[in-house]
Amino acid sequence: LVIQSIRSPLRHLPGPPSAHWFFGNFKTIMAGDISSVHERWTEEYGPTIAYRGVFRFFRLWTLDTRALNHIITHSAEYQKPSGTRNILGRLLGNGVLVTEGERHRQQRRIMNPAFGPAQIRELTGIFLEKSLQLRDMWASKISSSQEESPIDVTVGFSQMTLDVIGLAGFSYKFDALSDAEHPSELLTALRVIFNANGQKIEWFPMLQGFIPALRIIPTKSAQRIKQAQKVMRRIGRQLIAEKKAAILSQSSSVEGNRDPEKTSVSRMDMQGRDLLTLLMKANMATDIPENQKLSEEDVLAQIPTFFVAGHETTATAASWCLYALTQAPNVQSKLRAELRSVDTDIPDMDELVALPYLDAVVRETLRLHAPVPSTIRIATKDDMIPLQEPVTDRNGNTCDHIKVSKGDLIIIPLLAMNRSKNLWGEDALEFKPERWEKPPEAIASVPGVWGNMMTFLGGPRACIGYRFSLVEMKALIFTLVRAFEFELGVPPEDIGRRRTVVTRPYVKSQSEVGNQLPLIIRPVGSS
Numbered sequence: 001l002v003i004q005s006i007r008s009p010l011r012h013l014p015g016p017p018s019a020h021w022f023f024g025n026f027k028t029i030m031a032g033d034i035s036s037v038h039e040r041w042t043e044e045y046g047p048t049i050a051y052r053g054v055f056r057f058f059r060l061w062t063l064d065t066r067a068l069n070h071i072i073t074h075s076a077e078y079q080k081p082s083g084t085r086n087i088l089g090r091l092l093g094n095g096v097l098v099t100e101g102e103r104h105r106q107q108r109r110i111m112n113p114a115f116g117p118a119q120i121r122e123l124t125g126i127f128l129e130k131s132l133q134l135r136d137m138w139a140s141k142i143s144s145s146q147e148e149s150p151i152d153v154t155v156g157f158s159q160m161t162l163d164v165i166g167l168a169g170f171s172y173k174f175d176a177l178s179d180a181e182h183p184s185e186l187l188t189a190l191r192v193i194f195n196a197n198g199q200k201i202e203w204f205p206m207l208q209g210f211i212p213a214l215r216i217i218p219t220k221s222a223q224r225i226k227q228a229q230k231v232m233r234r235i236g237r238q239l240i241a242e243k244k245a246a247i248l249s250q251s252s253s254v255e256g257n258r259d260p261e262k263t264s265v266s267r268m269d270m271q272g273r274d275l276l277t278l279l280m281k282a283n284m285a286t287d288i289p290e291n292q293k294l295s296e297e298d299v300l301a302q303i304p305t306f307f308v309a310g311h312e313t314t315a316t317a318a319s320w321c322l323y324a325l326t327q328a329p330n331v332q333s334k335l336r337a338e339l340r341s342v343d344t345d346i347p348d349m350d351e352l353v354a355l356p357y358l359d360a361v362v363r364e365t366l367r368l369h370a371p372v373p374s375t376i377r378i379a380t381k382d383d384m385i386p387l388q389e390p391v392t393d394r395n396g397n398t399c400d401h402i403k404v405s406k407g408d409l410i411i412i413p414l415l416a417m418n419r420s421k422n423l424w425g426e427d428a429l430e431f432k433p434e435r436w437e438k439p440p441e442a443i444a445s446v447p448g449v450w451g452n453m454m455t456f457l458g459g460p461r462a463c464i465g466y467r468f469s470l471v472e473m474k475a476l477i478f479t480l481v482r483a484f485e486f487e488l489g490v491p492p493e494d495i496g497r498r499r500t501v502v503t504r505p506y507v508k509s510q511s512e513v514g515n516q517l518p519l520i521i522r523p524v525g526s527s
């Protein structure tokens, strides 16, 4: 550690002085609003800086599009740090979020078709069905209460998105929307794993991720997680067994293949492109070479991975979208007019994605309120990262590249890139869907997988579920803004952004309650 902090070539880059012998600049960052301290530093020291994190490790922070492109496209050289992977792996198992190298490539290859446009088109019905269920739930809540009391919309969004990923990915019914009083065993387990209240970050388990020797110390939270994982694995195995049986019975009824006892199936025998079928194909098919097969353990690890990755992210984005609409009443009315001009509650995917203002509102939400504000990578070897804009180092030398050494940490600024005034113009911090009528040319160089934004990252590790998420979010906003008018239930300055892996809203004056977004909801035309 000492050597890394003394020797790293990042020490030559401009940046703030270290504020503490152990925490470096970490406490300053935590005391500020998300991404704002870094953004202030970039204004002061330029777009490419280094600062010190915990253990005084140097961290590289750059808004340079060429540098970011280099880092995210060279995913073998810039991996998730082992501490981060350990934390994720202990929570979720070694699914696609955690694996690296050839194993990761193999898992992506197998699962990608489940997230292609054709498959998302088929899932649109599930997105709308669950959105309508949420609409009806809120409508009955409103009509049963005498006065206008705010509803915490984060709860409904979380239940809806969980129901969707359960059904769409694994044919599993969470029934979180319809049976909120009696959460299923799996839902309870998932809440433990995801720390669904999100009230605080637990430091010791984090430290255990980064310091292997500490992992032998048993903690209460480790025990809770172990118990939750037992439940997860039991139910995961059950889902796998059911799918296996379904595939075998399907293949035995295929023409010329009538032996019900048959246990060998070829890839062609297995119909369907849903996630679990694809995973099981790769596990069971007898005509796949051994080294390209997925073990049952690999299949099992994907289940909690997708429940977590595919759930709170979209729910959070939908909450921020309603928040933004309450702060821009003209946008809300203009959007509602467009949505109400559609003459069905259940448009197909093509109709949904063809609505231009809905598209602009969703884009603007995902730009300004990117749910995942940043991510982290570690250099696995010494490297030269090319720069678009040269940097002047602490010795006054101008360089057109950044020198990094093995072990250096890099923060990839997703939100800060989306809010950069250099890219988006002076009004970058304003919520303005109209900007999408003529987006600035500068954003063409942003290396994100979608929308010239970094919201879903880019390169081989970009979000696998971004199309899924976009159509799901559009289905939600379409259904809810057609039916209701939304107003913020507390003063806007009382809404804060809580720092967990995803940035969720909370009410500052009721911080003990946890994450929430209380909105007054009125049926359209009632006010």
Ligand code: HEM
Binding pocket: 096, 097, 098, 108, 165, 305, 306, 309, 310, 311, 313, 314, 317, 370, 371, 372, 375, 376, 414, 455, 456, 457, 460, 461, 462, 463, 464, 465, 466, 468, 469
């Ligand atoms: C607004 C919603 C979403 C946002 C903002 C989002 C964002 C991201 C980001 C930034 C990453 C990269 C993380 C990293 O490597 O450090 C990622 C990865 C991932 N996301 Fe999403 N995501 C969203 C929705 C979804 C959905 C709906 C699914 C699944 C149905 C999903 C599944 C995944 C998976 C499996 C990965 C790991 C990919 C890999 O490493 O190869 N996400 N997401």
